[in-house]
Amino acid sequence: MAKRVGTEVSLAVADTVKLVNADVISAYPITPQTHIVEHLAELVANGELDANFIPVESEHSAMSACLGSSAVGARTFTATAGQGLELMHEVLYVASSMRLPIIMTVANRALSAPLSVWGDHSDVMAVRDTGWIQIFVENGQEAVDNLLCAFRIGEDPRVLLPVMVHLDGFYLTHVIEPIFMPEQSEVENFVPPNQYPLPLDPNNPVSMGCFAPPVIYAETKWAQEVNLRASKDVILECWNEFGDQFQRHYSPVESYHSEDARVLLLTMGSFSETASLAIDNMRNAGKNVGLLKLRLWRPFPFDEIRQAARNADVLIVLDRAMSPGGPGGPVCSEIKAALYQEEKRPKVVSFIGGLGGRDITIEGFEEIINKGIEISEKGSNQEYEIFGVRE
Amino acid sequence: MIDIKNRLIEIRWHGRGGQGAVTSTELVAQAAINEGKFAQAFPAFGPERRGAPVLAFIRVDNEKPIRIRAEITKPDIVVVLDPTLLRIVNVTSGLSENGILIINTKRSLQDIESSLKIKQQLAIIDATKIAQELLGVPIANTTMIGALIKTTGVVKLESLFEPLKQRFGRLADRNINAMEKAYEETLIRE
Numbered sequence: 297m298a299k300r301v302g303t304e305v306s307l308a309v310a311d312t313v314k315l316v317n318a319d320v321i322s323a324y325p326i327t328p329q330t331h332i333v334e335h336l337a338e339l340v341a342n343g344e345l346d347a348n349f350i351p352v353e354s355e356h357s358a359m360s361a362c363l364g365s366s367a368v369g370a371r372t373f374t375a376t377a378g379q380g381l382e383l384m385h386e387v388l389y390v391a392s393s394m395r396l397p398i399i400m401t402v403a404n405r406a407l408s409a410p411l412s413v414w415g416d417h418s419d420v421m422a423v424r425d426t427g428w429i430q431i432f433v434e435n436g437q438e439a440v441d442n443l444l445c446a447f448r449i450g451e452d453p454r455v456l457l458p459v460m461v462h463l464d465g466f467y468l469t470h471v472i473e474p475i476f477m478p479e480q481s482e483v484e485n486f487v488p489p490n491q492y493p494l495p496l497d498p499n500n501p502v503s504m505g506c507f508a509p510p511v512i513y514a515e516t517k518w519a520q521e522v523n524l525r526a527s528k529d530v531i532l533e534c535w536n537e538f539g540d541q542f543q544r545h546y547s548p549v550e551s552y553h554s555e556d557a558r559v560l561l562l563t564m565g566s567f568s569e570t571a572s573l574a575i576d577n578m579r580n581a582g583k584n585v586g587l588l589k590l591r592l593w594r595p596f597p598f599d600e601i602r603q604a605a606r607n608a609d610v611l612i613v614l615d616r617a618m619s620p621g622g623p624g625g626p627v628c629s630e631i632k633a634a635l636y637q638e639e640k641r642p643k644v645v646s647f648i649g650g651l652g653g654r655d656i657t658i659e660g661f662e663e664i665i666n667k668g669i670e671i672s673e674k675g676s677n678q679e680y681e682i683f684g685v686r687e
Numbered sequence: 688m689i690d691i692k693n694r695l696i697e698i699r700w701h702g703r704g705g706q707g708a709v710t711s712t713e714l715v716a717q718a719a720i721n722e723g724k725f726a727q728a729f730p731a732f733g734p735e736r737r738g739a740p741v742l743a744f745i746r747v748d749n750e751k752p753i754r755i756r757a758e759i760t761k762p763d764i765v766v767v768l769d770p771t772l773l774r775i776v777n778v779t780s781g782l783s784e785n786g787i788l789i790i791n792t793k794r795s796l797q798d799i800e801s802s803l804k805i806k807q808q809l810a811i812i813d814a815t816k817i818a819q820e821l822l823g824v825p826i827a828n829t830t831m832i833g834a835l836i837k838t839t840g841v842v843k844l845e846s847l848f849e850p851l852k853q854r855f856g857r858l859a860d861r862n863i864n865a866m867e868k869a870y871e872e873t874l875i876r877e
Binding site: 300413414466467470655657 | 712754
């Protein structure tokens, strides 16, 4: 039986890496990810986790070391945040292109300058096109559950892709809350051993990440794209089986009182929890509003978004990152694109808020929804609204 | 005593960097979770500096999972770990009308009452003195948990034993003694 414990979410993430018995961890500490890798270093040092912990001088090196360990077939984990994810950037493409199932928890953080250690989704959005599977979580339990799923999905021979699990920095990483930690046997039952099909082996040499002249580059990238899109079936299968085994259920787009709602708010990550309380208040006041929560960011869940938004009049999307000089929040832009060809579609209103660790309260979410409804009725000459900013 | 049965209780701790306010909130949340309740503890993070004013938060709900992910601005309970903060921080900011203010101070209840002039319930304890006596250091964070429990009953005293043992190992007993002494000595103005 799973044990219900009061633990810091970062420690629970590290303990999950122990439960899947990772072989190699290579990471560089950076706020607000620090507690995850500190605890992993501790577990390895005191013999609780039989893994190689490779300390490195930067995140670029951390991800590079992960390439090597994953390529020999070792179960490989790392974690980072904000600037650290940016320093990894070029290596992230190599991981996905070489089809290496590296699993990474990202403690989402704003980007400099000005320096901010606090949370938003600027780091996530900057690595959108790196070819990784990307999953958002909204609380500590989901961080643990989806990390288990990430290992199973990424290492599945039908997938072989790296996976990021996005966890809001501070809002989740530094919170003590109740989490059901699964038993070792339950984890072993759910996450099979990593059996990488073509590992680097001196007795059976292979080349990886070769030079690709124009005659083959596009075919390689297309093969990768076909595979990333196809991974969705495996992700769905994994979440279904997770639900069967653990009775907690996940899907690419999740809803809260959205079925009959005329007005929908869409959020990602931990802010979905606060937003759901605003939905409760507004529904109690007789307003027909609902919430959509985007869990699967890559591969993007086109069908699920279209289905979920179909019957609404207004869809308000709250992004926690900017696209400077661009069309509004990055998630909102993609949702608009996904809905554009639909015959029946809601008016879409883009909001950006919660930047650099700025809280959005329950009342704040109610204000966003009310303002969004007003914009949908009266129109606006701006691409997006920025919430709560002082001018 | 505040009604803690059927609703979310929000607690804000005021301390200074290095005094262990964050640790206190973590321990109380763990105690509540071990009792089968729902709880959340988290710090207000800034550039951490020893001695600078800091905030830490606890939410406890006996029945429902806690969904709110924002700092506490309208607390039911405020705990002040460092008496010098009364001069520089508005510790009662947002404190609910039926709320409770718990202060670590050497001053008398009457003295504090006359200088703060608040309607809310007030409790005091000289936690620094107890900590100095029983722990040998003027770090009153675990001691103040005793005052919090006496005043609010938000968790049971014995629910702290296990979290304190996990956190402090062989030093746990002394911390438990300090917490229990504060529980006995806390003065409450209804």
